[in-house]
Each structure stands twice: as C-alpha cells, then as structure tokens.
Amino acid sequence: MKSIKIRILIIFLILLGSLICIQWYFINYFIKDTLEKQLINYITDIGKASVKTIKPNMLQIFPGFTETKTFHKLKKDLRKYQTDFNIDNIILMTPEKRVVVDLSGMFKNGDEYLFIDINKRQLVSLQGGHIKSSSLYKNMNNIYCENIYFPIFDKNKDFKGVMILFASAKYFHSLMNFQKKLSYLFVVIIILSGLLLYLLAHSISKPVVQLSKLVDKIGEGELNAAVPYKSRKDEIGRLAKNIKDMMDKIKSKNIFMRRVSAGIAHEIRNPLTAIKGNLMLIKRAINTDPRLLEMVNDNLREVNSLENLVSDFMNYAKSINIELKSVKANDVIERSLQEMQPLLKQKAIKLTDDIPKCRLLADFDYLKRAFVNIIKNSIEAVKYSGEINIIGEIRKGKLYLIFLDNGKGIDEENFTTIFEPFYTSKSAGTGLGLSIVKEIIEKHYGKIELSSEMNKFTKITLILPIEEKLYGKDTVSR
Ligand SMILES: Nc1ncnc2c1ncn2[C@@H]1O[C@H](COP(=O)(O)OP(=O)(O)OP(=O)(O)O)[C@@H](O)[C@H]1O
Ligand SMILES: [Mg+2]
Numbered sequence: 290m291k292s293i294k295i296r297i298l299i300i301f302l303i304l305l306g307s308l309i310c311i312q313w314y315f316i317n318y319f320i321k322d323t324l325e326k327q328l329i330n331y332i333t334d335i336g337k338a339s340v341k342t343i344k345p346n347m348l349q350i351f352p353g354f355t356e357t358k359t360f361h362k363l364k365k366d367l368r369k370y371q372t373d374f375n376i377d378n379i380i381l382m383t384p385e386k387r388v389v390v391d392l393s394g395m396f397k398n399g400d401e402y403l404f405i406d407i408n409k410r411q412l413v414s415l416q417g418g419h420i421k422s423s424s425l426y427k428n429m430n431n432i433y434c435e436n437i438y439f440p441i442f443d444k445n446k447d448f449k450g451v452m453i454l455f456a457s458a459k460y461f462h463s464l465m466n467f468q469k470k471l472s473y474l475f476v477v478i479i480i481l482s483g484l485l486l487y488l489l490a491h492s493i494s495k496p497v498v499q500l501s502k503l504v505d506k507i508g509e510g511e512l513n514a515a516v517p518y519k520s521r522k523d524e525i526g527r528l529a530k531n532i533k534d535m536m537d538k539i540k541s542k543n544i545f546m547r548r549v550s551a552g553i554a555h556e557i558r559n560p561l562t563a564i565k566g567n568l569m570l571i572k573r574a575i576n577t578d579p580r581l582l583e584m585v586n587d588n589l590r591e592v593n594s595l596e597n598l599v600s601d602f603m604n605y606a607k608s609i610n611i612e613l614k615s616v617k618a619n620d621v622i623e624r625s626l627q628e629m630q631p632l633l634k635q636k637a638i639k640l641t642d643d644i645p646k647c648r649l650l651a652d653f654d655y656l657k658r659a660f661v662n663i664i665k666n667s668i669e670a671v672k673y674s675g676e677i678n679i680i681g682e683i684r685k686g687k688l689y690l691i692f693l694d695n696g697k698g699i700d701e702e703n704f705t706t707i708f709e710p711f712y713t714s715k716s717a718g719t720g721l722g723l724s725i726v727k728e729i730i731e732k733h734y735g736k737i738e739l740s741s742e743m744n745k746f747t748k749i750t751l752i753l754p755i756e757e758k759l760y761g762k763d764t765v766s767r
Contacts, residue, residue: 292494293494293497294487294491294493297486297489297493298486298487298490301482301483301486305479305482312471312475316467316468316471317468320464321464324461325425325435325458328435328456328458329422329435331456332376332422332435333420333437335370335374335376335454336420336437336452337420337439339366339367339379339452339454340441340452342366343363343381343441343450343452345442345449345450347359347360347363347389348381348389348441348449348450349389350383350387350398350399354398360398363381363390364390367379367390367392368392375456376455376456377455377457378391378453378454378455379392379452379453379454379455380393380396380452380455381441381450381451381452381453382450382453383449383451384412384416384448384449384450386401386402386407388400388401389450406423406436407438407451407453412451415440415451416440418440419440420437420438420439420440422435422436422437422438423436423437423438425458425461428457432457432458432462433457433458433459433461433462434455434457434458435455435456435457435458436453437453437456438451438452438453439451439452439453439454493525496517496518496521497525499517499518500518500525500528500529500532503517503532504532507532507535507536509705509708511731512536512539512540512543513731513732516529516532516533516536519533547605547606547607547608548606550602550605551603551606551607554599554602554603554606555603557595557599558599558600561592561595561596561599565589565593565596568585568589568592572585572586594717598719601719601721602721604721604725605710605719605721605724609655609732611729611732611733612652613650613651613652613733614651614652614653615648615650616649616650616656617646617647617648617649618644618645618646618647618648618649618681618688618753618755619644621649621651621653621656621657621660622642622644622660622679624653625657625660625661625664626640626642626664628657629664629665632665635668636668636672636673638668638674638675638677639674639675639676640677640678640679641678641679642680643680644679644681644690645681645683645688647683647688647755648755648756649688649733649753649754649756650756651733651753652729652732655729655732656733658725658729659725659730660692662722662723662725663722663723663749663751664677664679664692666722666723667692667696667747669696669715670694670697670698670747671694671695671696672696675694675696676695677692677693678691679691679692679693680693683755686754687752687753688752688754688755689750689751690750690751690752690753691748691749691750692748692749692750692751693746693747693748694746694747695745696746697743698742698743698744698746698747699739699741699743699747700743701741704739704741707723708726708727710724711724712724730753733753734753734754735751735752735753735754736751736752737749737750737752738750738752
C-alpha cells in the first residue's frame with residue numbers, strides 16, 4: 290500500500306503534467322493557428338486590393354522595360370503598398386517564373402525565380418484563380434514568414450502572372466519567447482509546489498504515523514503514553530483527542546474491572562478462610578482415622594492453593610500506586626534475592642549478580658515485587674543445575690538491568706502474550722507475574738525488552754532511568 294506522501298505526489302505530478310500539456314497545446318495549436326489565419330486573411334485582403342491595380346501589360350520583360358514610366362509607376366505603387374501595410378517584400382513574376390519586379394532587389398527584371406516555394410502544381414492551382422499561401426516557415430534571418438501568391442489575369446481571363454507578398458510573423462517570436470518564459474516559470478512552479486506539497490504531505494503523514502505507533506502501544510497495554518497533537522484544531526487534533534478519550538475510557542474500565550475482581554476475590558476469601566478453619570477442626574477431631582485424615586489433608590492443600598490464588602488475584606486487582614523515593618538499585622536486588630532464597634535452595638542454581646552502584650527514583654516494595662516475579666520465573670524455567678545472571682549496565686542515564694537464565698526459553702510468538710494477565714504455561718501458575726512486572730516498570734517510566742531462544746536462554750532487560758542528581762557520584766562499578 291502506498292503512503293499518503295507518495296499518493297499526494299503522484300496526484301500532483303498528474304495534475305501538473307496535464308497542466309503543462311494543456312498550455313503547450315494551447316500555445317502551439319490554438320494561438321498559433323489563430324494568429325496564422327489572421328495573418329493570412331490580413332495579407333490576402335491587402336493582396337486582393339493591390340493585385341487589382343496591376344495591369345497585365347505591366348508584366349513585361351524586355352530590355353529597357355525597367356526604364357519606362359510604367360515600370361517606375363508600378364514599382365512606386367508596390368512600394369507604397371509595402372510601406373503602408375508593413376509587408377516585407379513583393380515580387381511580380383510571369384507564369385514562366387520570370388521575375389518582373391522584386392522590391393527586395395534580389396532578382397532583376399527577367400531573372401528566373403529560383404525558390405522552390407512555388408511549384409507546377411501550385412501554378413496550375415493559381416491558374417484556376419485560387420489564392421495560395423505557404424505554410425509558416427523560418428527565413429534566412431531566422432524569422433517566421435508567410436508567403437501569399439495571387440494570380441493575375443487579363444480581360445480575357447488569361448493567366449498572366451503571379452504576385453507574391455512576403456510577410457513576416459514577428460509576433461511569433463514574442464509568442465515563442467513567451468512560451469520559453471512560461472516554461473521557466475513552470476519549472477520554478479514545479480520545484481516550489483513540489484517542495485510545498487512534500488511539506489504538506491509530510492505534515493499529514495508524520496502525525497498519522499506517530500498516532501498509529503501510539504495506537505500500537507495502547508494495544509500492548511501502555512495506557513499512560515503521552516498523546517501528541519491534542520491541541521491541534523484540525524482532523525489530526527480530533528483524532529488525537531479521540532485516542533486520548535479512548536485511553537481514558539480503557540483506563541476507567543480497567544479500574545472498574547479491578548474493583549469488581551477485588552470484590553469477588555474478597556468474597557471468595559472469606560468463605561475460604563471459614564472452610565480452612567473448619568477443616569482444621571475436623572482434622573483435630575478425626576485424628577484417629579488415617580483415611581479421613583488423608584482426605585482432609587488433601588482438601589486443606591486445595592484450600593491453601595486456592596487461598597494463594599485469591600491473594601495473587603487480589604494483589605493484581607489492587608491498583609498499583611507507586612511512591613517514588615531515592616533507592617539503591619543494589620539494595621532492591623539484594624532484598625529480592627533474599628526473598629527468593631527458599632525457592633533458590635530447592636535447586637542447585639548458579640546465581641551471579643553484578644550491578645553498578647546507582648540510585649533510582651523508585652518505589653522499593655513494588656520494584657522488589659517486579660524483580661521477585663522475574664527471578665521466580667527464571668528459577669522455575671531452569672533445570673536443577675541451571676544458571677541465572679543478573680547484570681547491570683549504565684547507558685545514557687539509564688540502568689539496563691538484565692535478568693538472564695539458561696532455562697527452557699520462550700517461543701517468539703508468545704513474546705507479547707506472556708505480559709498479558711492470566712497467560713501461563715504452568716499448571717500452578719496464575720499468569721499474573723509478568724503483567725504486574727510490566728505495570729510496575731511502566732509506572733517507573735521504564736521499559737522492558739525481551740529476547741529468548743527455546744531451550745537456550747531468556748533475557749529480560751529492564752531499562753530504568755537513574756536518579757539524575759546522584760548520577761556520576763554513586764555509579765562506580767563494583
Ligand atoms: N524466564 C522464563 N523462562 C521461560 N518462560 C518464562 C520465563 N518467564 C516467563 N515465562 C513464561 O511466561 C509465562 C507467564 O509468566 P508469568 O510470570 O506472567 O506467569 P506464571 O509464571 O505462569 O504464573 P505466576 O502468576 O505464578 O507468575 C510463564 O507461564 C512462562 O511460560
Ligand atoms: Mg511467574
């Protein structure tokens with residue numbers, strides 16, 4: 290699918306291309322044709338008037354004719370026409386193409402008219418009484434010209450000669466210059482409007498891309514992300530506001546769901562406690578019957594596991610209200626490991642930790658809870674003699690806290706689902722551990738990165754901002 294930017298540019302190029310074609314057609318055909326027709330009409334009118342004044346006996350060619358009064362008058366009359374009507378040249382010639390008069394002086398009386406612009410076919414057509422015109426051509430001085438040929442007849446309608454009027458179409462140069470300038474102007478317009486259009490397309494597509502990334506984040510459960518473009522008054526602003534409203538609604542629904550869940554869990558816990566108490570009493574009373582005792586013990590175990598589940602559930606349902614204080618990252622890790630000691634002792638796990646001294650703005654208890662959940666998962670994932678490494682690195686004002694284990698690994702297709710509540714692959718798991726970790730880390734303005742390979746390793750990286758005022762003073766590696 291093409292991006293908005295490319296679509297707008299394609300539409301623009303099509304529009305621009307059509308515009309250039311239209312202007313080119315307009316100048317080259319429409320204006321050019323109209324002007325040419327006007328020129329021909331103008332010269333034809335002049336020619337028709339002047340050709341009437343030429344008497345056939347004037348078309349004489351013999352030595353001494355050029356000295357006669359008739360020849361001088363003829364020349365004078367033709368010159369008057371030439372100057373009066375701004376005509377470039379007038380030539381009179383016989384049907385045999387012998388020049389009688391050439392006002393330009395190129396041909397003398399009696400010379401053969403050498404130009405090929407008038408051929409036999411045209412002569413025949415002229416003989417038939419038709420006025421002919423050449424098509425527009427460029428003369429030797431590179432000027433557009435038009436020639437019109439008028440037949441001359443005597444009283445008996447005998448074809449006696451041809452009068453040629455040469456007119457230059459100087460306006461064509463202005464037209465061509467205008468077209469050239471127009472082309473330059475078009476190039477400038479193309480570049481400028483292309484640039485403007487690119488900026489416009491960018492200003493449309495950039496917010497759309499940003500907002501779609503935000504929607505992706507919301508899909509991953511990040512409901513506290515900042516919504517850009519809210520203050521804009523246009524469609525983008527409306528879209529941003531809608532996204533913000535949607536986030537608020539999801540948040541309030543989440544809060545509502547948590548309250549309902551907490552209520553239900555609470556209601557289950559009370560009867561559970563009563564059942565547990567009763568079971569204890571029964572256990573004491575039936576001390577002697579081993580079969581009944583076994584049954585009661587089984588029930589007690591089930592009740593205990595149900596109680597754990599309910600308390601996990603209640604913990605999850607409770608809103609996480611973080612109180613940020615300055616805490617040492619090392620202290621949080623140490624306390625988390627202490628808490629995990631009983632579980633760690635169940636396996637011969639090789640555990641190492643190497644955290645640079647640094648302070649975080651964090652809620653000690655919640656951060657510890659997040660670390661405990663991650664370490665617990667690693668302990669559960671590794672074999673009896675597995676390995677767990679906790680490594681800290683400081684990069685660009687952030688603590689990268691890496692929890693690495695060589696346990697069973699996570700399939701890549703579950704990389705997002707494992708952070709969703711109630712997703713578990715364990716028979717005794719609630720699937721709440723990592724969803725709580727996610728929420729706690731996000732509330733600390735941190736990020737979680739995950740990489741894993743099945744049956745090789747799992748690496749969970751927490752990226753947490755370190756407390757700025759103490760950065761540098763307290764960050765020496767151990
Ligand atoms: N280090 C790990 N190695 C392998 N799989 C893991 C690891 N951490 C998490 N997982 C997978 O992610 C799932 C979800 O973990 P999560 O901690 O949310 O729930 P859980 O451990 O199943 O249950 P609990 O609520 O008791 O923590 C686990 O069931 C497991 O499949
Ligand atoms: Mg877990």
